[in-house]
Amino acid sequence: MNQIIEARKGNITPEMEAVARAESVSSEHIRGGIENGTIVITRNNRHRNITPLGVGRGLRTKINANIGTSKDRMSIPDEIEKLKVAVAAGADAVMDLSTGGPIIEIRKEILKQSTVAIGTVPIYQAAVETVGQGKSIVQMDPDLLFRVIDEQAEEGVDFITVHCGVTRESVERLRTQGRIMDVVSRGGAFHLEWIITNDAENPLYEQYDRLLEIAKKYDVTLSLGDGMRPGCLADATDRAQIQELITLGELRDHAHEAGVQVMIEGPGHVPINQVETNIRIQKELCKGAPFYVLGPLVTDVAPGYDHITSAIGGAIAGAAGADFLCYVTPSEHLRLPDLEDVRDGVIASRIAAHAADIAKGVPGAMEWDREMARRRKALDWKGQIELSINPDRARKLRESSLPKESDVCSMCGEFCSMKGVSKYLKKDGRKKQAR
């Protein structure tokens, strides 16, 4: 089963139907979007235990949570716990970015236990294996990388980040650009180092057809990575970044023609007044392909609060047309996230995505807020808490400080405007009708 090929034949697959139902749109909207490349369904055709995830035009803005070990912190149970916390908090997808410990075992367990789409960055495993052989990353054998991609696809990974746009050309543009932070993408950095040291082209670019063949077979969605994404505001929207994006646009065309679903990854650190421009240029250069943004973070100065800096950027990006937000946790730039960070990161991203969906006019988005407003007006506390993005937290905060009058809150107490005004407006309304 391959969604693009079915879409081209005019067939509605069960996955398209499931996505259409979940999104309150027609199955034809989904089929058409897959056919023209503006929608992807990220589900490996071997990964049966997850809900197929639709990403793209006219659909709810999705959010991804990154989990995974590093050499400094590695534990399978911890990662499974993070997976569960992320899904419970509302993540639509989870990426396993493990680079420490038994990474294959961790991934297999995550694939087994997850109910949502799972993504990976195969170059991480290739790097870990290369280093494990006592070599440096720049000595990585391209065949090893393709073997890893093939294995992960066979295991059931739903989408993979591949930094095909880190090419000799974009590396050269990076050099002539001059940046403060050069490359901050780990995968992007590996490829750049490999290209420069071997004086050779990126194997994922040079042997792109080999990559497409694997992806097509398992219907793995390619998430074309932005190795040149800016790592600070000062580096945003520069020639290296846009050069890579042009290449990603071309690669999107090749993949789509070959029957492979594609998303494009985007920045990064971007000043608030450049966020919309970044979305528009991606949509133009990549012919409306789904845009998967990391952040964007609208300032560099708030480590410890980057769930907030990225919620700001993500909301603006989403409203401007970004389709998929990668969460950022409060720990970003400081340490590997813990469970609390994962939850906070997912909720902050969901807030951003939902705010964006209201602007996008996504079916049902505004109705959630309208219903919350009705319950607020009715002083229906149980109803408000139920409808909150995280009912547990709302309940805890309210219960920590209950007011003497049970139908108000401890901020305004007896002076609750919610409570006072209605009767006056009503009274007066009757007076007017009597005239």
Added chain:
Amino acid sequence: MNQIIEARKGNITPEMEAVARAESVSSEHIRGGIENGTIVITRNNRHRNITPLGVGRGLRTKINANIGTSKDRMSIPDEIEKLKVAVAAGADAVMDLSTGGPIIEIRKEILKQSTVAIGTVPIYQAAVETVGQGKSIVQMDPDLLFRVIDEQAEEGVDFITVHCGVTRESVERLRTQGRIMDVVSRGGAFHLEWIITNDAENPLYEQYDRLLEIAKKYDVTLSLGDGMRPGCLADATDRAQIQELITLGELRDHAHEAGVQVMIEGPGHVPINQVETNIRIQKELCKGAPFYVLGPLVTDVAPGYDHITSAIGGAIAGAAGADFLCYVTPSEHLRLPDLEDVRDGVIASRIAAHAADIAKGVPGAMEWDREMARRRKALDWKGQIELSINPDRARKLRESSLPKESDVCSMCGEFCSMKGVSKYLKKDGRKKQAR
């Protein structure tokens, strides 16, 4: 001393000089802005112990923290502690919204101990006193309200919210509009109830000159309140709100002519795609007067996280030209904020204001981010933490999970892209030069 009168004479006051120095702009920019009403300096001419606060065009976006008691929670030491936490976290101004306990004593203590501008909403005290006399708020004597305003001005309050735009006309527009949440402004609700019950005009509107006389004498800045601000997304940017804004624009003219500094208050709950429109219409209708926004919150569904929903709206509002952001804490809609909420609220607002300042091109804003980026690139952890918006939090997060290699972090560990790339780019750079 009255800033507008001095500005009109072409005089640079010590306050204008202090603001110019703090903002890295010319004193003439400040004087000119005060003369044409696009800048205010919120300092009561009797309140000597604070730093004069400049708000308006070309200046850093400011943030305000609301503190104060309610009937359910009242303690002077708690409020002084909140004041200190807010100022330490970086609040530019603090509003005392106390409605419970010894509110006059609380305010006097706050005025004495604060190093930043203090604002109030005098109608709250008038309401508390009226209720204290065994009456209902709708029985409030207008003279009592003016007496309270005069007393607070004499005590040294720097700016006051006055809901002069809640008039018979805007109340009528509210009724014909039809809203889910009617009025959510406490002060706005008091005035509306008073107007309807007494079938009379708002005394602050009808006797506006009396208000101006007091404000002029003490150089108290009027913050023209938005009693008709939307309390949910569905009510945003409606006829009641814009009707009030038109009136506020007219009142701004009268005040400015009379030598009284004016800010305009704004929403509230606003969908992300209406935020910029709200700023532009205010700037047009109010001839560029400083805009003081509460939030805006870009969704209603996230109680417990409204510091995030308002950081999103505040950043967009600021980038579009809002001058002053009123913080919203995680406790909003649920309870009176505690110390932790105050700190979290201030930091979230500062992030929004700073992200906006980068877009506005405020002197020095981008340089902060640029310097942080340099320290990141240099793996200068001490420097990064020093430069963080809240160094304590950044330090705690990093120290909670130190990596084995001391110059990286526990997220990427040995695979730190920061660390790897530079040497390759440099090596290659030398090669190229040798050609």
